[in-house]
Amino acid sequence: MKILFTLFLLALTVTSAYAQCKFIILVTTGDREDAGTDARVSLSVSTANGKKLVIESLKPWGQKGHNNFEKGHTDKFEGSGKCLPSKPCRMLLESNGKGNKPGWFVDKVAFTQIEQKNLSQKEKTFNVNRWLARDESPGTLFVVVDDCAK
């Protein structure tokens, strides 16, 4: 009886566990002078009810040995984790402002979540179209794109 109960609890834990997802993030750097950066970039996306995916540094999610965030390029980042319950509508993108000519002009960030079990997808593109730089307007190293109210 005790064993059965344990098995029941175990089954409950498995079915209520969060679904696992693969995340693909495409970051497009602007095609203009000095648009590229070698700074460390962090990204956080969240749903309307505040569920978040936080990536402290995109680099380990990228291709090994690849030079990310160069002028006019789109870089791909991949990872996996707990699925977001709905499509994200808010993004925080931040540069640490380090390295040679750290100023970074970002065109857009495209986010895709693929559920590992049923392959259902959630996609959201965040248009940025501005500098993340201390010496270019608006002078901040982070940007929040919030489309949740749309």
Ligand SMILES: [Ca+2]
């Ligand atoms: Ca770079």
